[in-house]
Amino acid sequence: MRTRLPETGTDWETLQAEMRAYAEDDADWRAGRTAVYVFNAGEDVLRVAKDAYRMFMSENGLGAARAFPSLKRMEADVVGFGLDLLGAPEDAVGDMTSGGTESILMAVKTCRDWWRARGRDVAGAEILAPQSAHPAFDKAAALLSLKVVRVPVRSDFQADVAAMEQAVTDRTLMLVGSAPCFPYGVIDPIGELGGLAETKDLWLHVDACVGGYFAPFARMNGIDLPAFDFQVPAVRSISADLHKYGYAAKGASTVFYRNASLREHQLFQFSGWPCGTMVTPTLAGTRPGGAIAAAWAVMKYLGIDGYRAKARAVVEAREALSEGIAAIDGMRLWGQPKLGLMTFGSDDADIFAVADIMAAKGWVSARIDPPRGIHLMLSPAHLATVDDYLSDLRDAAARVRRNDLTSASAGGSYN
Ligand SMILES: Cc1ncc(COP(=O)(O)O)c(C=O)c1O
Known part of the structure; x- marks a missing residue:
């Protein structure tokens, strides 16, 4: 579909009203009914x-070294905070990126190029993941x-x-573990993966996009x-998103390496154009100063x-929801999550039919399959809506069982 830019501009008040009208059909996440x-x-x-x-908003992370020492300083602080929280050794390093997908892409590229510098043939080489x-790993693999x-869990x-x-x-380059994984919210046995990485001489990446800025505080809470x-010696890189449980503005993540010589392979350098040598640490050229400043x-x-x-609050909400869900006939959690993600299903009712009813009541969440389940990614604000959610869930489950309802939707859905 093609749209045409208006010949003349529109005043800002009118545009704001128009945008508010556009947003009327959006998920009302402020009301605590959106868990994704x-x-x-x-x-x-x-x-x-x-x-x-x-x-x-107008400043550019690309020019931080030359023009915006403010951003350079804030990014260094943010990266330092992350390294400190994630048990990094003194010589560990990192960068801010635009999100989890970019952080994972950079870690995979860095791993590939590090191996290539060691003489390995990396064409078609493999990343081994649960x-x-x-899917950011598959996107990275497709690009690289x-x-x-x-491997089944x-x-x-x-x-x-x-x-x-x-x-x-002999084609494996990287092992992946998640802390936690998105579908079930459970943390993979990173220590054991570390043992395997050491035995087989492999790069271990921990995807802590969800847990990187949550798990350290949950641990401090006991x-x-x-x-x-x-802390796991074989971990060479970690991705951790600031725009998830770091509560920063969207467009902010971090990627970390155990030492600077690993990160060397992340850098891209090019000189064959009229502006001299351009070196960028991550995928982006221009980087939004606003995202760096908001994270800081x-x-x-x-x-x-505060964290x-x-x-x-998130753990309290998850525990209260877990208890309420376990009290509903046939319903149970998939796995034993300890952070802010949880998935639950039913042994004897179509959980997607339950999800359909919940969606019609305005509860927005993802669906998992297999096994079929409703997925919740909880925020502190959900603590206030736990009772409403459980009450609607009990009603929905009862309706599905009473009428033996089934859902027309097939498979999981996230976007
Ligand atoms: C475990 C995990 N890794 C990576 C990502 C990708 O992050 P982003 O959507 O910021 O690219 C997500 C997103 O939900 C995730 O849950």
């Missing part, structure tokens, strides 16, 4: 992110002429390290979590205390 796409840590956090974004890993080999939905060991070949970060401001605004309080 948006992380709602409250109006105060949102205001800090927005104001900081506005302050640096079935539950995010690599291949992802996915265990019955507790965690990576099956023994099965992954069987799948290692939740028993296995080692999932640079939200992190400093919340501090460790711990947010983590507590």
